[in-house]
Every structure is written in structure tokens, then in C-alpha cells.
Amino acid sequence: MLHTLSIGELGRSLDSGQISSVELTRHFLGRIERLNPALNALITLTAELALAAAAAADARRAAGERGPLLGIPLIHKDIFCTDGVRTSCGSRMLDNFVAPYDATVVARLKEAGAVMLGKANMDEFAMGSSNETSYYGPVKNPWDTAKVPGGSSGGSAAATAARLAPFATGTDTGGSIRQPAALTGVTGVKPTYGRVSRYGMIAFASSLDQAGVFAQSAADAAVVLQAMAGFDPRDSTSIDAPVPDYSAALAAPLAGLKIGLLREFFDGLEARNSALIHDALKIYRNLGAQTVEVSLPHLPLSVPTYYVVAPAECSSNLSRFDGVRYGYRCEKPKDLLDLYTRSRGEGFGAEVKRRIMTGTYVLSAGYFDAYYLKAQKVRRLITDDFRAAFGKVDLLIGPTTPTPAFAIGAKINDPVTMYLNDIYTIGANLAGLPGLSLPCGFVDGLPMGLQLIGPHFSEAKLLNAAHRFQESTDWHRRSPPGYEQ
Amino acid sequence: MSLTRKDVEKIAHLARLSITEQEMPVYVTSLSSIVDFVDELSRVQTDDVLPMAHPLDGQHQRLRADRVSESDQHEKYQTNAPAVQAGLYVVPRVIE
Numbered sequence: 099m100l101h102t103l104s105i106g107e108l109g110r111s112l113d114s115g116q117i118s119s120v121e122l123t124r125h126f127l128g129r130i131e132r133l134n135p136a137l138n139a140l141i142t143l144t145a146e147l148a149l150a151a152a153a154a155a156d157a158r159r160a161a162g163e164r165g166p167l168l169g170i171p172l173i174h175k176d177i178f179c180t181d182g183v184r185t186s187c188g189s190r191m192l193d194n195f196v197a198p199y200d201a202t203v204v205a206r207l208k209e210a211g212a213v214m215l216g217k218a219n220m221d222e223f224a225m226g227s228s229n230e231t232s233y234y235g236p237v238k239n240p241w242d243t244a245k246v247p248g249g250s251s252g253g254s255a256a257a258t259a260a261r262l263a264p265f266a267t268g269t270d271t272g273g274s275i276r277q278p279a280a281l282t283g284v285t286g287v288k289p290t291y292g293r294v295s296r297y298g299m300i301a302f303a304s305s306l307d308q309a310g311v312f313a314q315s316a317a318d319a320a321v322v323l324q325a326m327a328g329f330d331p332r333d334s335t336s337i338d339a340p341v342p343d344y345s346a347a348l349a350a351p352l353a354g355l356k357i358g359l360l361r362e363f364f365d366g367l368e369a370r371n372s373a374l375i376h377d378a379l380k381i382y383r384n385l386g387a388q389t390v391e392v393s394l395p396h397l398p399l400s401v402p403t404y405y406v407v408a409p410a411e412c413s414s415n416l417s418r419f420d421g422v423r424y425g426y427r428c429e430k431p432k433d434l435l436d437l438y439t440r441s442r443g444e445g446f447g448a449e450v451k452r453r454i455m456t457g458t459y460v461l462s463a464g465y466f467d468a469y470y471l472k473a474q475k476v477r478r479l480i481t482d483d484f485r486a487a488f489g490k491v492d493l494l495i496g497p498t499t500p501t502p503a504f505a506i507g508a509k510i511n512d513p514v515t516m517y518l519n520d521i522y523t524i525g526a527n528l529a530g531l532p533g534l535s536l537p538c539g540f541v542d543g544l545p546m547g548l549q550l551i552g553p554h555f556s557e558a559k560l561l562n563a564a565h566r567f568q569e570s571t572d573w574h575r576r577s578p579p580g581y582e583q
Numbered sequence: 584m585s586l587t588r589k590d591v592e593k594i595a596h597l598a599r600l601s602i603t604e605q606e607m608p609v610y611v612t613s614l615s616s617i618v619d620f621v622d623e624l625s626r627v628q629t630d631d632v633l634p635m636a637h638p639l640d641g642q643h644q645r646l647r648a649d650r651v652s653e654s655d656q657h658e659k660y661q662t663n664a665p666a667v668q669a670g671l672y673v674v675p676r677v678i679e
Contacts, residue, residue, distance in 0.1 A: 198659050291638045305638055334645055335637075402621040413598060420599070422672050427665035433675050435599070443601030451600055452610065455591070456617050458598040472624050474634030479627070481635060513613050514620050530638025554639065 100125045101261035102577065105170055105318045108264060112159065112169050119159070119169030123152035123213050126171045130215065130262050133581060137238045137260060139253040141176050142184050143216040151213040158211060166321045166345075168211030173266040175254045176217035177224055178204050178309075179298040187300045188220040188232040188250075191419050191426045191445035201298025202330045203267060203309050210325045215263055219253030222447045223416065224271055224302040226250050227519040229278070230510045231449045238506070239282060240578040241544055245503035248278030248519075251312070255282040258312040260581045265313040265322050269299060271306045272404050273498075273523025276535040279312055280498035280547025283537040285564065285574060286312050287319045290554045291530035292337035294323075295330030303411035304335070306404075306527045315574050316536065316564035320344035323557060339555060347558040348565040353386035355563065356491040362397045363496030363522055371546060374539040375497050378548045381570050382495075382563075390491055394483035399476050400524040401517055406460050406473035407528070412450075413457030419445065452513060481529040484551075493563060494551040497522055498535040502544035526551050534560045537573035545573070585615040 100122060103111070111117045127145050134140055148171065155169035179185050179197035181204075186192045200208065208214070221231045229237040229252025237252040239245040240260040247256040251268030255278030258266045268275040270288035279286025287310045294309040301307060309326065313319040324345065329338040359379070364372060379389050421427035421441025428444050431437035446454070460469035487494060500521060509516045526533040531551055538548035548567075552560045568574050586594075591611050595602045602610055657670060666673035 195663055198656070198662070292642075305636065331645075331647070335642070337639070396627075399624065399627060402623045405617060406621050406624065417599075421665065422674055423661075424663035424665075431675050434677050437675055438599040439595075439601035442599055443603075446600070448606075448609075451602075452613055452617070454598050454600065455594045455610065455614055459586075459590075459594050459614070459618065460621075462594070462597060468625065469621065471634050472627075472629065473621075474636060475629035475632040476624055476627050478632050478635040479629070481638070514616055517620075528638070 101129060105264055105321050108170055109166050119152040119155040123148050123171050126215055126263055133260055136243055137240060137256050138235050139219055139237050139257040140216045141186055141219050141234050144183055144214055148213050148215050155211045155213060165210055167325055171213045171215050171263050173215050173218045173257050173263045175220050175251050175268045177220060177269055177300045180204050188222040190233045195425055202295035203326055206325055218257055218266055221250035223450050224250040224269055224274060225449050225453055227277055227516055231447055236506055239503050240581050244505055246506050248281035250274040252278050254312050255279055258284045259578060265311055265318060268312055269307055269309050271303050272527050273520040275310045276498050276523045276533055276549060279535040281503040283545030284312050285316055285319050286535045287323060288533045289557055290532045292335050294326050295333040295336050297330055297332040301415040303408040306408060315568055316561045317348055320348055320561045342558045344558050344561050347562050350562050352566050355387040357382055357387050357389045358392035358487055358491035358494045359389055360494050360496045361391055361393045370541050371497060374546050378538045381567060385566050392487045392491060394487055396479040396483050397525050400480055400528060401521055403473045403476045403528060404524045405517055406469050409453040409457035410461050410470050413454045416454055477528050480525055484529045488553045496549055498547035498549040502541050502546055522549060532557050532560055534564055536564045539573055586611060586618060
């Protein structure tokens with residue numbers, strides 16, 4: 099079936115003329131029409147634009163052009179500016195905002211000939227771990243529509259899992275690609291900080307945000323990451339370093355690979371969840387890897403550190419939304435202060451306001467040293483722990499989440515309980531490290547993810563390790579019941 | 584170390600956020616629990632540790648030549664404006 103083929107197989111079908119990009123696009127648009135209403139994974143559908151882009155890709159191919167993403171459909175998280183298309187960031191604040199330019203990620207994938215089907219639903223301003231804070235309503239997990247898909251890139255994850263597109267873009271600030279990938283049974287990659295341009299990606303926490311990809315497999319993710327990664331002069335935090343050939347590196351043998359089991363990740367992990375990870379480790383040993391226990395003693399401080407740093411940066415980044423130049427403006431403001439406070443008070447949802455206020459507090463006079471500066475110091479301790487671990491091992495392994503997907507509504511009223519969902523993913527963001535989640539089994543019919551974390555710029559090794567695992571297992575080939583056809 | 588209502592009102596003002604009467608107690612509770620949660624950091628020994636503002640060491644602000652690279656597209660950018668007149672953003676009167 100077209101929606102279970104890999105990007106490589108789709109490319110070969112397109113190249114051989116078996117199928118056109120227009121037909122392929124129609125196939126996925128049909129799936130979206132039929133299956134998306136139950137999931138609410140999209141905020142904006144761009145069917146007309148998609149068919150025009152598909153026709154253009156077919157014309158490029160007819161003229162002799164070839165490329166692994168030429169004519170391949172995708173969905174963009176609604177955090178990426180898309181020229182001429184609404185970019186809402188999951189918020190009432192930007193419900194009426196039509197982006198006047200393309201993000202670099204969008205431009206690069208467009209240049210490669212990928213066909214945008216629409217914009218994915220997400221937690222508001224990327225703040226959330228369950229896709230329940232979106233102005234456009236929650237996204238449902240295709241494995242069980244009473245459960246969350248994770249967040250903040252919940253729409254991108256659900257759409258990929260439901261095979262509404264071969265791949266989707268996402269962003270990861272505290273785990274927002276890896277966690278929803280784990281909860282929906284797909285492969286999700288967060289690159290090294292600075293590997294992928296943040297130009298045109300609406301900013302949440304500037305020292306943590308990173309764009310990445312959801313796909314059916316590491317092999318597919320490698321193709322997409324190849325097109326997304328690389329220096330961008332428009333992003334002052336973009337790293338000017340060459341991008342290796344991620345696909346060429348996939349098949350390398352794992353003999354001699356040293357994998358570190360993070361002791362802190364296994365403490366307190368429930369038995370059935372822990373068993374899945376240990377089964378995965380057996381597969382890695384069979385592939386020739388050695389596993390060694392390592393400890394990152396400051397890692398348990400990741401969550402409180404993050405919940406000082408990220409809100410602080412978000413309070414600064416979201417100060418631009420003031421009802422003056424774009425976005426939501428309140429009705430009949432009586433003066434400038436009223437314009438600001440009511441546009442922001444009415445335009446932002448509760449979680450966003452909570453984080454802006456947390457950030458404002460930790461940056462305010464008298465508290466800056468005690469909170470923000472302190473958190474930046476603990477951040478260095480956590481980063482140093484990772485550096486020490488990578489002196490002994492090549493990659494770190496552990497679960498992506500403490501449990502499979504939880505019920506919609508179960509945690510939304512208790513922010514701190516919700517924040518603890520990111521306990522395994524946040525460390526990599528604080529240290530700027532690349533991380534990946536791949537499906538490793540099921541608990542009560544719900545997917546669980548295995549997380550791999552590597553040193554800076556080790557995406558090729560991570561994708562290689564994930565690919566070799568996926569050659570020995572078929573978790574990543576499973577479709578949610580009802581979404582196979 | 585919980586926050587009081589006065590604390591939250593002050594923070595909301597700094598952040599230019601209007602909070603309704605009904606919302607206020609919820610924010611006082613949730614912000615207090617968040618602040619209590621992050622207070623754990625105060626018990627960590629960080630005497631000789633340098634704060635880390637950037638996840639990658641050795642980064643510095645890149646500079647470029649001072650040459651014009653953008654064009655005037657203010658009409659395009661102002662299509663998203665709530666109120667525009669003669670190329671200017673219209674806001675409530677600021678100066679009496």
C-alpha cells in the first residue's frame with residue numbers, strides 16, 4: 099500500500115513512472131479526509147497547493163531531475179512559517195497570521211521537491227507534552243483515540259503514525275519530537291543544537307529549540323534530515339559544519355559499539371516498560387554492541403533546570419506578541435496598556451501564560467541570581483556529566499518516556515505531573531545533544547519508544563544504530579488498528 | 584516558598600498579561616507549585632561553576648559585512664497588521 103512504502107520505495111515508484119506525485123498526493127489527501135477527523139492532527143489543510151506542488155514535481159521529474167524527496171508528500175508542524183499559508187503555532191494569538199515568508203526548513207524541503215499537504219496541530223507555542231493545550235483542540239493518538247499522542251508535536255506524530263503522510267517535521271525543545279514519537283510508535287529525530295536552521299521557526303526557548311523529523315524508519319528520517327540540515331547564515335546559532343551522508347552511514351556494522359545504559363533512567367521504571375528496553379539491549383548485543391552501565395548523577399535535576407530556563411527564554415520570545423503589528427488584538431482597547439494586557443491575556447492559553455509568568459518571575463530583579471543564573475550553572479553540571487559519559491561510551495540508551503500514552507485529560511490540570519513526562523528527554527536539550535526515539539514494543543497495546551542519545555553531531559551514528567535495530571525488528575512497521583487500509 | 588496573590592499580580596503586570604478574577608486563584612496555586620518544584624535547584628552545590636547560556640561551547644556571535652541584503656517589503660509584512668494607516672501601525676493614543 100502506498101502509505102506503508104518507505105520514502106526510498108516511493109521514490110523508485112515515481113522514478114519508474116509507476117505512479118505520479120499527483121496520484122500519490124491524492125492518495126494521502128484521501129486518507130486525511132477519511133481519517134483525520136477522528137485524530138484532529140491538522141490545523142490547516144493545503145490541498146490545492148499540494149496538488150500544484152505535486153504537478154510541479156512531476157514536471158521536474160519529466161525534465162530529467164531526480165532526488166530522494168522529489169514529489170514526496172509531507173506535513174509541517176504549524177510552528178514553521180509557510181509563505182502565504184496560515185501559521186498559527188497552535189494559538190489563538192496567531193489564528194489569523196499568514197506567514198509572509200518560508201522558514202529555512204520549509205524552503206529546503208520545497209527545493210528538494212517535497213509536497214506540503216498541510217500544517218500539523220501542536221501544543222500552543224510548543225508548550226506541552228500531550229497536545230492538549232492547542233487552541234484547535236487536542237490531537238488523538240491513533241493507537242487509542244482516548245489517549246494523548248504526546249506533545250508538543252502531537253499532530254506531526256499522530257499524522258505519521260496514521261500514515262497520513264510519509265513524514266512530518268517537528269520541533270524538540272524538551273522532548274517534543276522524541277516523546278510523541280515514542281507514544282505513537284514512530285521514529286523521531288532531534289538533531290544537535292545548531293544542526294538545523296531555526297530561521298522562520300517560531301521561537302519558544304532559543305537555546306533549546308531544534309527542528310527535526312518524524313518518519314516510519316531511521317532510513318526515511320536520514321533522507322529527510324539530509325535535506326533539512328546544514329549551515330544557514332540567517333540563523334545566528336546555526337553551526338557551520340559539513341553534513342555527512344546520513345544514508346550512506348546507515349548500514350555500518352555495530353561491532354565494537356559501546357552503548358551506555360543510563361542508570362538514572364532505569365531507577366523507578368515500571369517492570370513491563372523496563373523489560374522492553376532490556377529486550378532491545380539483547381538485540382544490540384547480538385548485533386555486536388557492548389553495553390555498559392553509566393551514571394549521570396545530575397540528570398535528575400534536568401526537569402527543574404529546564405522549567406527555569408525554558409520559561410525564562412519563552413517569556414522573552416513571546417514578548418513580541420503585543421497586538422500591535424500582527425496576531426490577535428483585543429476589541430476596543432482603552433489605552434496602550436489595555437491593548438497589551440488584553441491582547442496577550444485573551445490571545446494566549448493557560449499553559450503559555452503560566453510559562454511566561456514563571457519566566458518573568460525567575461528573571462525579575464532579586465530572583466535572577468537565585469533562579470536563572472543558578473539553573474544555567476546546573477545546566478553546565480548536567481552537560482559535563484554527559485561529556486564524561488561520552489568519554490566512556492559511544493551512545494546512551496534508555497526509555498524515551500516513563501509510561502505509554504496516558505488518557506486525554508488525565509494530567510492537564512497538574513502542571514508539575516505533566517512536566518515529569520519529559521524526564522528522560524530534557525537532558526539532551528539542555529546539553530544540545532542529538533537524540534532519537536524508535537519504536538521498541540507495546541505495553542497494553544500502546545507503543546513504547548527506545549531513546550538513543552549521542553555526542554554533538556553524531557546523528558549518523560544514531561541513525562545507523564536505529565537502522566540496524568529496525569533491520570532486526572518490525573515494531574516500526576506496525577500500523578495502528580483501523581489505519582492499515 | 585509559595586507565591587501570594589500580590590506576587591502574581593506583580594508578575595502578570597511585568598509580563599503585560601491580564602488575568603481575570605476567576606483565573607487568579609488557579610494561577611496562584613499553579614505558579615506556587617512550579618516555583619516550589621524548581622526550588623530544588625537551590626540545594627545544588629554550584630560554587631565554582633560557570634553559568635551556561637549556550638548549549639555548545641566556543642560559540643560567539645557571528646558578524647557579517649554591513650551590506651544591504653533585504654528589500655523593503657513593508658506592505659507585504661503589514662497585511663497581518665490589525666490596524667494600519669499610511670504604512671504606520673495604529674495603536675491607542677500614547678501621549679496625552
